[in-house]
Amino acid sequence: MNDRLAPSLDRAYIVSLLEKLLRTPSPSGFCMAVIDLVAEEAAKLGYTVERTPKGNGMIVIPGASDADPIGLTAHVDTLGAMVRSIKSDGSLRFTPIGGYAMQTVEGEYCLVHTRSGRTVEGTVLSTKPSVHVYSDARDWKREEANMMIRLDELTGSKEETEKLGIAPGDFISWDPRVRLLDNGWIKSRHLDDKASVAALFGVLEWLRREGRTPSRNVTIILSTYEEVGHGNAYVPPDITELIAVDMGAIGDDLSTTEKDVSICAKDSSGPYDYGMTTKLIELAKREGLPYAVDIYPFYGSDASAALRAGSNIRAALIGPGVHASHGMERTHADAVVNTAALLLAYIME
Incomplete structure (x- = not known):
């Protein structure tokens, strides 16, 4: 200083x-x-x-x-995202808002903001999220078509997700994960x-x-x-x-x-x-x-x-x-x- x-x-x-x-x-x-x-x-x-x-x-x-x-x-x-569509299993396909690499949001917690004012929590994942299930999980290309949002609600179908009030065009925000350290470092999205x-x-x-x-x-x-x-x-x-x-x-x-x-x-x-x-x-x-x-x-x-x-x-x-x-x-x-x-x-x- x-x-x-x-x-x-x-x-x-x-x-x-x-x-x-x-x-x-x-x-x-x-x-x-x-x-x-x-x-x-x-x-x-x-x-x-x-x-x-x-x-x-x-x-x-x-x-x-x-x-x-x-x-x-x-x-x-x-940066953020928007709901592009609801998949048949109730998860979401999303479209990015702003320019970022998909691997930077994989595993991130997020909020879906519905038009009615409700928020629903979720997690950004690859569509092949487990190495125990998919042999190519590590090599699966991280791009929009291969990503999804798993919702923290009891939903297993498109219809059940729609009943939550979620629809295409709803905004999605990332958990910022704010940390203010005593030594002056500030890390966050x-x-x-x-x-x-x-x-x-x-x-x-x-x-x-x-x-x-x-x-x-x-x-x-x-x-x-x-x-x-x-x-x-x-x-x-x-x-x-x-x-x-x-x-x-x-x-x-x-x-x-x-x-x-x-x-x-x-x-x-x-x-x-x-x-x-x-x-x-x-x-x-x-x-x-x-x-x-x-x-x-x-x-x-x-x-x-x-x-x-x-x-x-x-x-x-x-x-x-x-x-x-x-x-x-x-x-x-x-x-x-x-x-x-x-x-x-x-x-x-």
């Missing part, structure tokens, strides 16, 4: 809110409860969440100047991107507690469809700069670690704004924040979505380093707090 902005952020608040976010199911398109949660949390800090027609949440923070308003965006939606949402609320909490005002107007956008590519396709027309706050990928030739703030110079959508990226690097150095600059070849952000939709903006991408993205993820509280510190440095500059 450094002796500037990061220590003045409320680390315990950020981590506590992150746990609440992680434990609230929110696969893309099923984000009503998590938006309610962030709206309640914002209200405690004196801010209002405006909901857009597509379900995104927006928080406007008045600044000292209305010149060149800036947007900060993170997404509350996560869906750190992408709830760790960044918690960082943004760390910024809000600091501004309110310190009675400070950003140098210019700031709009925080909490998007609900990022994992399927169009979370932040709309940006308020007054915004000139947009920082996507999303997880930093780790692996291969990338230099980011789980304790760093990742600054992405380029992803699959192309390079981010030179001036903004340079300023973020300079501010990280000034604040003494551990950081890394990387290029992500298989990655797109809400800033990418905004640019593709025609927004006339400059854009940048930062976030806490997250290991095993779209799998069993892990980060460190330092990276989340330091991401908030870098955002604060940017908006107060």
Whole structure:
């Protein structure tokens, strides 16, 4: 940690809110409860969440100047699934929401959210789930057609499952398996991107507690469809700069670690704004924040979505380093707090 902005952020608040976010199911398109949660949390800090027609949440923070308003965006939606069909034995075939490898959810506990509001527990399995029964169980390809959800109800037929209220189109959320360790490690599904949402609320909490005002107007956008590519396709027309706050990928030739703030110079959508990226690097150095600059070849952000939709903006991408993205993820509280510190440095500059 450094002796500037990061220590003045409320680390315990950020981590506590992150746990609440992680434990609230929110696969893309099923984000009503998590938006309610962030709206309640914002209200405690004196801010209002405006909901857009597509379900995104927006928080406007008045600044000292209305010149060149800036947007900060993170997404509350996560990976998940939807019921594709009910099999003759009562189990479910599912279709993925978001891009993940099937082996990363095999054996996972899940909840099926029916349209009536009921939840039914289940487990994701291969259709050849036992090595005692199937000689090719180990080699069976993990793909959508070869996967199923076993429901924790007395059902052995399609008709019995239908009587539970389950139908095609019902959302499915994965058990996040949240663990907050005393040494600062945080491991859970869906750190992408709830760790960044918690960082943004760390910024809000600091501004309110310190009675400070950003140098210019700031709009925080909490998007609900990022994992399927169009979370932040709309940006308020007054915004000139947009920082996507999303997880930093780790692996291969990338230099980011789980304790760093990742600054992405380029992803699959192309390079981010030179001036903004340079300023973020300079501010990280000034604040003494551990950081890394990387290029992500298989990655797109809400800033990418905004640019593709025609927004006339400059854009940048930062976030806490997250290991095993779209799998069993892990980060460190330092990276989340330091991401908030870098955002604060940017908006107060």
